[in-house]
Amino acid sequence: MTPGVPKSSLEFLAKLAINNTKDWMDEHRKEYQSSEKELKKFYAEIEKGLNITDEIAKVKVFRINRDIRFSKDKTPYNMHRSASFSRAGVQRRGSYYLRIEPGNKSRLGGGFFGPEPDDLLRIRKEFEMDASEIRAILSAPKFKKIYGGVFNTWNAVKTAPNGFSKDDPNIDLIRLKNFVVTHNFTDSEVVAPNFAEIVIEHFELLRPFFDYMSDVLTTDLNGASILP
Numbered sequence: 001m002t003p004g005v006p007k008s009s010l011e012f013l014a015k016l017a018i019n020n021t022k023d024w025m026d027e028h029r030k031e032y033q034s035s036e037k038e039l040k041k042f043y044a045e046i047e048k049g050l051n052i053t054d055e056i057a058k059v060k061v062f063r064i065n066r067d068i069r070f071s072k073d074k075t076p077y078n079m080h081r082s083a084s085f086s087r088a089g090v091q092r093r094g095s096y097y098l099r100i101e102p103g104n105k106s107r108l109g110g111g112f113f114g115p116e117p118d119d120l121l122r123i124r125k126e127f128e129m130d131a132s133e134i135r136a137i138l139s140a141p142k143f144k145k146i147y148g149g150v151f152n153t154w155n156a157v158k159t160a161p162n163g164f165s166k167d168d169p170n171i172d173l174i175r176l177k178n179f180v181v182t183h184n185f186t187d188s189e190v191v192a193p194n195f196a197e198i199v200i201e202h203f204e205l206l207r208p209f210f211d212y213m214s215d216v217l218t219t220d221l222n223g224a225s226i227l228p
Contacts, residue, residue, distance in 0.1 A: 057088035109182035
C-alpha cells in the first residue's frame with residue numbers, strides 16, 4: 001500500500017502550533033518521532049515516483065528547529081514539515097518542494113529560489129531577448145490550472161534591474177528575483193489515500209519549465225553549451 005500523510009501528523013503539527021515550547025516537545029518526543037518516521041516513508045514514495053521520469057540526486061528534509069538567532073520570533077519549532085527533491089547532474093536544474101502544514105496551508109512547488117547572481121542575469125537576459133517560450137509554458141492549460149500561470153513575485157524589484165529598461169515588454173518577468181510556482185492543498189487532500197500520486201503528477205507538470213530553464217542556464221545567449 002502506498003504510504004500517505006497520516007492524519008496524526010497533521011494533528012501533531014496543529015498541537016505544536018499552540019504549544020510551541022521545548023518543554024512541550026520534550027513531553028511529546030515519541031509522538032514527534034513517530035510522525036517523522038511516517039513522513040519519511042511518504043517522501044521516499046515521492047522520490048520513487050519522480051525517478052520514473054526524472055533523476056533525483058538528493059532528498060532534503062528540513063529541520064523542525066527554527067534558527068532564531070536573528071529573529072524577533074523566538075518560538076523554537078517550525079509548525080510545518082517540508083522537504084525538497086534536488087535533480088541530479090549539472091544539466092538538470094531546478095528542484096521540487098513539498099510542505100505539510102495543517103490549517104489548509106500545505107503546498108508544493110518548484111523552480112529557482114534565490115538563484116546565484118550569474119544565473120539570475122542569464123535568465124533575465126534570456127527573457128529580454130525572447131520570453132515567448134517561457135510564457136507558453138506558463139500558460140499551457142494543465143500547468144496554468146495547477147500553478148496559476150504566473151511566477152510568485154517575492155522580492156521582485158519595483159521598476160527594473162540595473163541594465164534593463166523599465167519599458168521592456170517582458171519587464172514583468174525580468175524584474176523577478178525568483179522563478180517559483182506553487183499549488184496549495186486542503187487538509188482533507190493531504191490525508192487522502194491518493195495524495196502521493198497527486199503530488200507526483202503535479203511535480204511532473206513542472207518538467208517542461210525545468211527543462212527550459214536547464215537549457216537556458218547551461219548555454220550562452222547564442223545557444224552554445226557552457227558545460228565542461
